[in-house]
Amino acid sequence: MWLIMTAYYQRELSSLVRRALKTFPVVVITGLRQAGKTTFLQEDVAFEGRRYVTLDDFAALEAARLDPESLIRGQEPVTIDEVQRCPQLLVAIKRAVDQQRTPGRFVLSGSANLSLLKGVGESLAGRAISLPLQPFTRRERRGATQAPFLVSFLKELQLPPAPSLSVLTDREVLYGGMPSVVVGEDIDRDLWLLGYEQTYLERDVRDLAQVADLVTFRTLLRLTAARTGQILNQSEIARDAKLPVSTTVRYLGLLETSFILGRLLPYIRSRATRLLKSPKIFLTDSGLACHLTATSDLSVAADEPLRGAVYETYVYQNLCGILGAHLPDAELSFWGIQGRHEVDFIISHKRRCVAVEVKAASRFGKNDLAGLRAFQAKTPGAPVGILAYNGTEAFALEKGLFVIPLGLLLS
Numbered sequence: 001m002w003l004i005m006t007a008y009y010q011r012e013l014s015s016l017v018r019r020a021l022k023t024f025p026v027v028v029i030t031g032l033r034q035a036g037k038t039t040f041l042q043e044d045v046a047f048e049g050r051r052y053v054t055l056d057d058f059a060a061l062e063a064a065r066l067d068p069e070s071l072i073r074g075q076e077p078v079t080i081d082e083v084q085r086c087p088q089l090l091v092a093i094k095r096a097v098d099q100q101r102t103p104g105r106f107v108l109s110g111s112a113n114l115s116l117l118k119g120v121g122e123s124l125a126g127r128a129i130s131l132p133l134q135p136f137t138r139r140e141r142r143g144a145t146q147a148p149f150l151v152s153f154l155k156e157l158q159l160p161p162a163p164s165l166s167v168l169t170d171r172e173v174l175y176g177g178m179p180s181v182v183v184g185e186d187i188d189r190d191l192w193l194l195g196y197e198q199t200y201l202e203r204d205v206r207d208l209a210q211v212a213d214l215v216t217f218r219t220l221l222r223l224t225a226a227r228t229g230q231i232l233n234q235s236e237i238a239r240d241a242k243l244p245v246s247t248t249v250r251y252l253g254l255l256e257t258s259f260i261l262g263r264l265l266p267y268i269r270s271r272a273t274r275l276l277k278s279p280k281i282f283l284t285d286s287g288l289a290c291h292l293t294a295t296s297d298l299s300v301a302a303d304e305p306l307r308g309a310v311y312e313t314y315v316y317q318n319l320c321g322i323l324g325a326h327l328p329d330a331e332l333s334f335w336g337i338q339g340r341h342e343v344d345f346i347i348s349h350k351r352r353c354v355a356v357e358v359k360a361a362s363r364f365g366k367n368d369l370a371g372l373r374a375f376q377a378k379t380p381g382a383p384v385g386i387l388a389y390n391g392t393e394a395f396a397l398e399k400g401l402f403v404i405p406l407g408l409l410l411s
Contacts, residue, residue: 008043009140009183011036012325013133017046021104025097026128032259032284033111033204034196035135036179041079041109050107054081061085068092077105084110085207090123097127112208113257131328132259134321135177135285138168138410148322149411154330154352157384159394165407167362168390170298173314176287177321193291197221204258209250216243220251224261225292228283229309229316231276231336232263252281259284262320267333267346272378276336286314300361311360311406312344315388318410319345319356341374343385353383356409362391364403372401 013029020027031037038054041047053071055061064071064086072078072092083089093106108128139148149160174189175182178196181189201214201221211217220241227237238248255261263279283289289310290296298307323330330349336342345356355375359368364387372385385401388409397403 007183008039009136009143009179010145011040011044011133012137012140012321013040013131014044014046016131016325016328017044020129020131021046021107023103024127024129025101025103026093026106026108026124027104028124028128028130029107029109029133030113030130030259031111031133032135032178033200034178034180035133035259037109037111037133038081039179040133041081041107047079047107049077051076051078052081053078055085056082064089069096072096072106075102077107079107079109081109082111083108084112094123094127101127111204111258113259132320132324134324135317136179136182137177137318137321138172139318139322141177141182144411148326149408150319150322150347151326154327154347154349154354157352159396159402159404160408163394163405163408163411165392165405165411167392168311168314168406168410173286173298173310174290174296176285176290176314177317178285178287181287189287190291193288196288197291200258200260205254208257209254211251211254216241217251220248221255221260222292224252224255224281225283225289226306227281228289228306229312230280231278232281233278260288262316264316264345265333267335267348270335270375270379272337272374274338274340276334276338276342280334282313282316284317284320286310286317289313308358308360311390312358315345315356315358315406315410319347322410323347335375335379336371337374337378341371343371343375346375346383351381353379353381355383355385357385357387358406359387359389361389364389364391369397369401376400 029037053060055064068089069092181187181192201218205211223237223240234248235245238245262282262284265279266276268275293306295304295306298304319332323332327349330347333346334344335346343355344358347354355372357372368387376383376385382400387403388406390406392405394404394408
């Protein structure tokens with residue numbers, strides 16, 4: 001069903017993985033199903049010289065269940081894919097690591113967030129680091145190898161003298177970052193995403209939890225997709241899905257566990273009153289968000305009400321990929337005062353704080369800067385503000401406030 005890639009695209013996470021393998025006995029690669037984990041584990045130079053086992057193979061899975069110690073016996077470094085399918089294997093890995101704490105001994109991967117599964121955090125506490133592999137960033141899809149603009153900007157707070165960039169297109173946002181969709185040859189995007197949705201519902205959901213009514217779960221999934229980039233209101237989603245709030249909370253947790261959904265926490269280190277305290281929610285891939293909401297035309301003429309939200313979702317997934325790989329200690333959040341102002345993203349790293357407001361249009365006006373200026377006024381330390389728009393010119397508008405093309409922000 002899934003398209004086989006004809007070439008390997010270098011992933012942002014590779015250098016961080018190599019660092020982690022020199023420090024931790026267990027490195028866990030997690031992420032959305034079909035985000036490229038298996039290809040990454042098999043093709044990237046970071047994993048050369050390792051024995052590879054996938055628990056998608058029935059024989060390997062049965063062996064792991066019957067005798068987990070035999071699967072990991074020996075000194076050879078081993079990579080185990082889809083490890084969430086055999087939780088008892090984690091206990092055996094814990095014992096092996098306690099006996100010999102060799103850095104890089106085990107690499108584990110899975111399509112469910114292992115830190116959120118019952119008992120896993122306890123099994124691997126202090127022994128592992130979890131590194132999420134995001135859908136393709138724009139940089140990865142284009143084969144970019146240079147240091148990310150964001151990293152240098154957070155350090156220097158300066159623009160490059162003559163940035164080379166391209167405008168972010170509607171098609172890029174519609175397609176998102178799933179490898180098979182964005183780099184596959186002759187791919188039928190709509191059909192592939194339909195198959196992905198069906199596989200997720202019929203396999204991942206049933207593997208992770210008891211969901212009696214998949215039709216109702218699918219309804220909630222689509223309602224959640226329609227709220228990508230919005231403040232989470234669980235009671236509202238429960239009402240629209242005709243579900244109890246308790247069930248809705250459990251289903252949303254399941255979407256987060258399987259990396260379909262991400263929560264962006266609010267930035268609260270400011271002097272403002274009535275700060276928004278609920279998280280924002282994002283689908284982790286803008287292409288999947290567009291599919292689930294039947295969004296097929298993002299042109300200005302189409303007047304699509306979700307245009308701004310799915311553009312913001314695309315920026316979110318790219319920021320997660322870039323920061324997670326190059327600045328893993330950075331914090332990504334949002335800011336807002338209820339009913340008055342909001343800033344889409346706040347990037348905090350060490351003593352730097354940069355606020356980013358995303359605008360899908362190629363032009364901007366004074367009102368588009370209101371949230372950034374409010375955040376600067378209410379936050380100690382004179383944070384820097386960026387209005388990221390879909391134009392081509394980058395410049396400093398005033399002290400501490402920059403206008404930057406989306407193409408540069410994500411480069």
